[in-house]
Amino acid sequence: xxxxxxxxxxxxxxxxxxxxxxxxxxxIPQTSPVFEGHFPGHPLVPGVLLIETMAQASGYLALxxxxxxxxxxxxxxxxxxxxxxxxxxxxxxxxxxLEHEGSGYVVTRAQIETEGKRVCDxxxxxxxxxxxxxxxSAMMRAQAVRLGMQTSP
Amino acid sequence: xxxxxxxxxxxxxxxNIERDKIKPESNVIDDLNIDSLDFLDVTFAIDHKFGxxxxxxxxxxxxxxxxxxxxxxxxxxxxxxxxxxxxEAKKAAG
Numbered sequence: 017x018x019x020x021x022x023x024x025x026x027x028x029x030x031x032x033x034x035x036x037x038x039x040x041x042x043x044i045p046q047t048s049p050v051f052e053g054h055f056p057g058h059p060l061v062p063g064v065l066l067i068e069t070m071a072q073a074s075g076y077l078a079l080x081x082x083x084x085x086x087x088x089x090x091x092x093x094x095x096x097x098x099x100x101x102x103x104x105x106x107x108x109x110x111x112x113x114l115e116h117e118g119s120g121y122v123v124t125r126a127q128i129e130t131e132g133k134r135v136c137d138x139x140x141x142x143x144x145x146x147x148x149x150x151x152x153s154a155m156m157r158a159q160a161v162r163l164g165m166q167t168s169p
Numbered sequence: 170x171x172x173x174x175x176x177x178x179x180x181x182x183x184x185n186i187e188r189d190k191i192k193p194e195s196n197v198i199d200d201l202n203i204d205s206l207d208f209l210d211v212t213f214a215i216d217h218k219f220g221x222x223x224x225x226x227x228x229x230x231x232x233x234x235x236x237x238x239x240x241x242x243x244x245x246x247x248x249x250x251x252x253x254x255x256x257e258a259k260k261a262a263g
Contacts, residue, residue: 091209118216120226121209141209 017042019050019061024069025110028165031080036114038077040163042069044106051104061102066136067093070126073110074140076160078122081114084157088122088142096138106130112140120144172219172249172256179214180245183207193246198239221255 017026030039044061051059071090078088102108112126121144127137147153170178173193180197181188184207197203203211212223231237241247 091206116213116216117222118212119222119224120229121213123213141213143209 017045019045019048019065022068022072024065024072025076025163028076028160028163031077031165033080036077036081038073038080038112040073040076040110042108042110044102044104044108046104048104059104061106063096063098063136066098066102066128067096067138067140069108069110069128070096070112070136070138071140071142074112074124074126075142076163076165077112077114077124078142078144079156079160080165081117081122082144084153084160086144087147087152087156088144090140091121091143092141094139094141096136098136099134102128102130102135108135115139172252173245175218176215176245176249176252179218180211183210183214191245193244193249195245196240197243197245197248215252219252219256221252221259223252223255 017024024042025040026042028038028040030037032038050062050065054060054062071093075088075090107130109129110126111129112124114122115125116123121141123139123141125137125139128135147156177188177191180186180191180201180203184201184203186201186203191201195201197208197211208225212225216222228237228242232239232242242251
């Protein structure tokens with residue numbers, strides 16, 4: 017995980033197409049420029065980055081379900097709750113489940129846990145749009161492979 | 170509750186529009202000024218309430234290709250008819 021580069025997922029450990037779920041793991045880095053400001057002397061992962069982490073896990077789920085044909089873009093976050101602090105070095109498990117697949121959009125329910133304790137959860141909505149370019153599509157596939165996710169049926 | 174009333178309630182709550190301003194002849198874009206993001210929320214609420222999948226992508230394509238007019242799907246009276254058809258089709262499919 018590299019917070020400053022928005023690389024929030026270290027690996028996809030389980031992707032269940034039939035169950036429409038995904039489980040990912042990451043480890044919060046010990047150091048990051050983000051912690052210099054949030055907060056000086058009391059480093060914590062910002063809630064907005066936890067939401068981004070849930071969005072990325074949900075995004076890989078949506079990509080897998082549409083066979084990487086279209087790109088999910090975060091469009092809305094509902095009922096997001098930050099339940100506890102997430103310090104440097106914490107191992108996290110990010111899970112997402114598809115709640116609804118609509119026409120041109122999907123809704124997921126996602127959560128993050130650390131050592132069995134719920135850190136945050138929320139409902140996320142994504143627009144499903146054509147990839148802006150072939151390069152973008154290839155980059156997302158390569159990233160998914162790097163994380164351990166199969167990208168073809 | 171009629172389909173129109175249910176949809177109007179959803180729009181009023183989701184888009185913060187006075188319920189009295191929402192009429193069967195209202196165009197969701199021109200009259201109610203609902204943007205695409207709010208309409209996404211409306212679509213989700215309709216999908217959820219009626220157990221259907223509004224084919225908004227197909228409708229948008231048909232409008233883009235000149236096969237349909239915006240008002241065919243995005244005037245509330247017509248949207249309600251489309252919802253009722255989708256609900257009936259779902260029932261028929263079992």
